[in-house]
Amino acid sequence: DSGVTQTPKHLITATGQRVTLRCSPRSGDLSVYWYQQSLDQGLQFLIQYYNGEERAKGNILERFSAQQFPDLHSELNLSSLELGDSALYFCASSVRDSGNTIYFGEGSWLTVV
Amino acid sequence: DQQVKQNSPSLSVQEGRISILNCDYTNSMFDYFLWYKKYPAEGPTFLISISSIKDKNEDGRFTVFLNKSAKHLSLHIVPSQPGDSAVYFCAAMNYGGSQGNLIFGKGTKLSVKP
Numbered sequence: 001d002s003g004v005t006q007t008p009k010h011l012i013t014a015t016g017q018r019v020t021l022r023c024s025p026r027s028g029d030l031s032v033y034w035y036q037q038s039l040d041q042g043l044q045f046l047i048q049y050y051n052g053e054e055r056a057k058g059n060i061l062e063r064f065s066a067q068q069f070p071d072l073h074s075e076l077n078l079s080s081l082e083l084g085d086s087a088l089y090f091c092a093s094s095v096r097d098s099g100n101t102i103y104f105g106e107g108s109w110l111t112v113v
Numbered sequence: 114d115q116q117v118k119q120n121s122p123s124l125s126v127q128e129g130r131i132s133i134l135n136c137d138y139t140n141s142m143f144d145y146f147l148w149y150k151k152y153p154a155e156g157p158t159f160l161i162s163i164s165s166i167k168d169k170n171e172d173g174r175f176t177v178f179l180n181k182s183a184k185h186l187s188l189h190i191v192p193s194q195p196g197d198s199a200v201y202f203c204a205a206m207n208y209g210g211s212q213g214n215l216i217f218g219k220g221t222k223l224s225v226k227p
Contacts, residue, residue, distance in 0.1 A: 002156060031213055042119075042219035043157070043202060056214050090156055098206075098213040101147065104156035 003027065004105035006091050012111045018079040021108045025072055025093030031055070032074040033094075033102055034066055038087040049074055050097040081112045116140045117205050119218035126225050132190040134221050136203030139184065145208035147215065148177060148188050151200045160201075161188070164208065193225045 003026035013019055025032050034046040036059075045058035049068035060066075063081075068074045078085060088109055094102040118137045126132045136146075144165035149157035163170040163177045163186065170177050176189045190197055200222045204215040 002158070004156070033214055035217075042117075043204075043215075043217040045214045045216065048214050050213075058214060092156075094213055096213065098210055099145070099208045100213060101159050101162060102213065102215060103159060104149075106154075106156045 002103040002105060004091055004093050004103055006089075006105035006108050008108060009106065010109045010111075012113060013081060015081055015083060015112055017081050017112075018077065019081065019110065021076040021078070021089055021091075021110070023074045023076070023091030023093075023105060025074070025091075026103055029093035029095050029103075030072065031094045031097050031102075032068055032072070033092040034060075034074070034076050035090040035092065035104075036087050037090065037107075038084075043090065046076070048097075055097050078110070083112050086110060086112045114139070115218075116143075117203055117216050117218040119201075119203055119221050121221050122219070123222040123224070126193045126223065128195055128225055128227050129192045132188075132193045132197065132223055132225065134188040134190075134201050134203075134223065136186045136188075136218055137184060138186075138205050140205070140207075140216075141184070142207045142210070143205040143216075145206050146177070146179060146186050147204045147206075148175075149202045149204060149217075150197075151202060151220070157202055190223075193223075195225050195227050198223055198225045 048056040
């Protein structure tokens, strides 16, 4: 158990809908990362937050957004969902904003039908 | 453009033998490298890391080698055990940069046969 908690574990939704994935980082970690893993891709970095502020942005679609709240938990919002958004979404956390190992949650499986 | 490449999607090894997983990178700013192991339906688990100031780091059965001039690293597992069967991801970062995100390869699925 990495200490990073993600909910929900599984989610099935229809195209065009909006979902929110939630992440609680390890105790004491200030940085949260979101990654997407689809079938034919490795782990694609989406976005990083550090202590409530956006720190880095990767291949995140404009239909997706995220935020980190004062209690350090984070949410990833996915809207106008398409079939191709079906993937495993991982949250990870680390103590600092850079230069440290990051620890992953177990992921949220999103299936868009 | 993939900055971290794992060119072997899969590898099969007999129990007790050595497993060698390879990884290449293109970005010369990367100076810290990590290996993660992933079982089905679980998140990636940190395994071992190496800084660019070293060329080898060892932790039990796991050793990571770094060849900076070739921009190549490898993970050696000796001896391999059936429980090592998993997908192994190579990842890289700029340790001193302002961002902590890791760039991952696509993974190598290791199967260790009894």
